[in-house]
Structure formats: structure tokens, C-alpha cells
Amino acid sequence: MIKTKFNYDYYLRKNTLPHIWCPGCGDGIILKALLRAIHKCGYSKDEVVITSGIGCASRLPGYVDFNTIHTTHGRALTFAIGIKMYKPKLKVITISGDGDALAIGGNHFIHAARRNIDMTLIVFNNYTYGMTGGQYSPTQPLDSFATTTPFGSIEPPFDVCNLAQAAGATWVGRSTSYHAVQLEKFMVDALTHTGFSVLDVITNCHISYGRRNKMKSPVEMIKYQKEKAIPARSAENMSPEELTGRFKTGVLFETKDNPEFCSEYHKKLELLKTK
Ligand code: SF4
Numbered sequence: 001m002i003k004t005k006f007n008y009d010y011y012l013r014k015n016t017l018p019h020i021w022c023p024g025c026g027d028g029i030i031l032k033a034l035l036r037a038i039h040k041c042g043y044s045k046d047e048v049v050i051t052s053g054i055g056c057a058s059r060l061p062g063y064v065d066f067n068t069i070h071t072t073h074g075r076a077l078t079f080a081i082g083i084k085m086y087k088p089k090l091k092v093i094t095i096s097g098d099g100d101a102l103a104i105g106g107n108h109f110i111h112a113a114r115r116n117i118d119m120t121l122i123v124f125n126n127y128t129y130g131m132t133g134g135q136y137s138p139t140q141p142l143d144s145f146a147t148t149t150p151f152g153s154i155e156p157p158f159d160v161c162n163l164a165q166a167a168g169a170t171w172v173g174r175s176t177s178y179h180a181v182q183l184e185k186f187m188v189d190a191l192t193h194t195g196f197s198v199l200d201v202i203t204n205c206h207i208s209y210g211r212r213n214k215m216k217s218p219v220e221m222i223k224y225q226k227e228k229a230i231p232a233r234s235a236e237n238m239s240p241e242e243l244t245g246r247f248k249t250g251v252l253f254e255t256k257d258n259p260e261f262c263s264e265y266h267k268k269l270e271l272l273k274t275k
Helices: 027-041 057-063 076-086 098-104 106-115 160-167 180-192 218-228 261-273
Strands: 048-052 067-070 091-097 119-125 171-176 196-202 229-231 247-254
Touching: 027 057, 027 119, 027 180, 048 057, 048 076, 057 067, 057 091, 076 091, 076 106, 076 119, 076 261, 091 098, 098 106, 098 119, 098 160, 106 119, 106 160, 106 196, 119 160, 119 180, 160 171, 160 196, 160 247, 171 180, 180 196, 180 247, 218 229
Parallel strands: 048 067, 048 091, 091 119, 119 196, 171 196, 229 247
Antiparallel strands: 171 247
């Protein structure tokens, strides 16, 4: 447990800075919220493991001074599961972009949720493959534009939270990089939940998504997040028409009733030893 005063510098690997993110990218806001949340939870650097796949968001573990591993595209959860199985006491966090988590890693996403393994997945959801030039991703809104959907997307997007809940995640929430204070609070909730927690963070890639969708500056994208986010409680009284084009924020689902994978696995091992 760490009890010192919070200081970003303490958690950063200064020798890996400056970061590669574009000025105004939302990734830095999420990184800072994560550091504040980890500090608030009182975890020591040695207790925390952060895994990531490939993409802009996935560069995050390189900048922070925990046990970190930058893995292959879409496979960050599989590395995380292996680590958690071997050392269940560690606090394991996976950072993933929307393409990494839900396209290339979609299979691993649903199975990690199904197992309810005690770890946290944070999805940096900017609707695009920012690093490779703005190809459409599985969360890109209908009719919006990307290099690979120059006439507008005809595919309905995944709702990260609905998918996580349906697959078995036991804590599901959403915030945005505009709502930085709420974001930190939800991160604390997700990190302290026992079971698979998924936090969907709507964030901005003004470079690869925004400029193709009339939001070429970070400010325009941040305004989009502010205007389109609707607290889940307010959404209850709104019609489907009123909710079109908007997304719910809040803790959208939570249960403590489902068995957690690591503890079930170790119980089974103990049982087998007695036979
Ligand atoms: S390309 Fe987009 S997601 Fe990547 S660093 Fe730049 S703004 Fe951020």
C-alpha cells in the first residue's frame, strides 16, 4: 500500500517521454485519470500490472512505472489472463483501443468477460484505428466517415458496454475524456471491483476520426463528448428518438453475485489435491 502524496512524476517513466500522442489527443487525459485512480486505491507500483496490445492507446504502458507489457495486436487480454492466473494477487489492468479490444481482440474480450476473471479492461474508444491512418473500427458510428468508409459507414457499431454485460462482465461503465473527474471515480470503482470490469472511455482522435467528421480540432471533439453523453439515469426518461446519436454514461451494470474465475480455479486445485 502506498500512502505518499500524489505526484504524477512518481508514476511516470520520464526516460520514455516525450510521448508519441498528437497534441490534444484524449489519451493523456485517460492516462492521468488512471494514475490518480491507482494512487487513490493505494496500490504499490509492484502490485500493478498493465498490459496493452497495439495502437495509440497501447503505448500507455511504456510511459508508466508499473510492471508493464506491450503485447501483440488484440492479445493484451490473453497476456493479462496468464499473468493473473499465475499471480492472482496482482492488480491487472489492460489498456486497449476499440479496434484492438473489439475487432482483432473481440474473441478474447467476450471470453474474458464470460470467465469473470478479476481484472480491469479500459477501452480507449475513439471510433477509429488512429495509428494506422483512420480505418473504420467496430465502434464507429453509423453513417460516419473513415478512410475505409469514405461514403459513410453502413455497419451498426458495437456498444462496448452492452457487449461486455451480455458476455458476462460483472462491472460495466462508461465515461469520456471530457469528464475527467468522473472518469477517475469510475476507474476507482472498476479497479476495486472483484471480477471482470470494463470501462468504456469515449475519447478523441481528432487527427484520424475528427477531421473526417467535421470535428477537426480537439476542442470540437471534446464538445461532442460533452453534448452526446447522457447520464444513464436521465436516459431512462428519454425516447429512442431522443437517444439517437447519444451514448449513456455511468456505472451501467454491476453484480457481486457471480463466481470469479481465479478463485474458482484455485478452489478446484485444492479439491483435486485432497483426492
Ligand atoms: S492519431 Fe489519434 S489516437 Fe493517435 S495519438 Fe493522434 S489523436 Fe491520438
